[in-house]
Amino acid sequence: MKRLFLSRSRLNSWHLALVLSCLSGVASSVALAGEPLPADSLYQSETHWTNSRNEHVMLPTLAGKPQVLAFVYSHCLSMCPVIVADLQRVEQKLSAEERQQVQFTLVTLDPDRDTPETMAKFLSTHKLAPQHWQFLRGSADDTRELALLFNVKYRQEGDEIAHSNTISVLDGQGRLTHQRVGVGGLDEVVQAVRQALPKR
Numbered sequence: 469m470k471r472l473f474l475s476r477s478r479l480n481s482w483h484l485a486l487v488l489s490c491l492s493g494v495a496s497s498v499a500l501a502g503e504p505l506p507a508d509s510l511y512q513s514e515t516h517w518t519n520s521r522n523e524h525v526m527l528p529t530l531a532g533k534p535q536v537l538a539f540v541y542s543h544c545l546s547m548c549p550v551i552v553a554d555l556q557r558v559e560q561k562l563s564a565e566e567r568q569q570v571q572f573t574l575v576t577l578d579p580d581r582d583t584p585e586t587m588a589k590f591l592s593t594h595k596l597a598p599q600h601w602q603f604l605r606g607s608a609d610d611t612r613e614l615a616l617l618f619n620v621k622y623r624q625e626g627d628e629i630a631h632s633n634t635i636s637v638l639d640g641q642g643r644l645t646h647q648r649v650g651v652g653g654l655d656e657v658v659q660a661v662r663q664a665l666p667k668r
Contacts, residue, residue, distance in 0.1 A: 506643060509643055510527065511641070513617060515606055515614055519584070530642065534638060536558060536657070537637075539575050539615060539632070545628075546628075551635065552574070561654070567600060569665050574603045578629060583605075587603035618634065633650055637661055640664065
């Protein structure tokens with residue numbers, strides 16, 4: 469299988485700028501220490517989400533820690549287990565101190581079936597520590613909007629959902645700094661995470 473890795477310098481910046489400019493509004497929330505989110509932050513999206521604890525989440529609240537994000541769904545039997553396993557390998561490659569500074573975020577592509585209870589069971593089954601991992605669901609429209617921002621394509625195929633295999637790294641202000649597309653490339657993901665950590 470062909471590998472494709474996109475660094476920040478090679479990301480489709482015009483696509484991101486176009487989508488952000490077409491959003492219905494600009495997020496009014498602020499990032500750390502009262503600083504506004506940068507214009508290229510994906511957290512400008514005003515989409516609404518629910519986590520596995522049935523808590524309301526908006527993307528600007530994720531600011532502060534680098535995020536390692538992937539689109540999956542809980543009953544997927546093919547690609548999603550591989551994506552989650554790759555994310556776990558990335559986590560294992562980080563030091564204990566680094567793990568404390570990083571958040572792993574899963575976004576479901578099947579919000580109709582992935583209820584908070586289902587997502588909580590998924591996290592528990594895969595032994596994904598809640599202090600470092602979260603699973604989010606949104607409306608069909610919000611899911612579509614966020615997938616578009618990450619250039620993730622998906623479609624229903626019977627009982628399954630065919631979708632892009634991506635792992636994305638965001639810095640603490642929600643800027644996309646690295647995206648792995650396909651398989652392999654975990655060392656590059658780890659390097660991108662480390663580069664996104666707060667500098668001392």
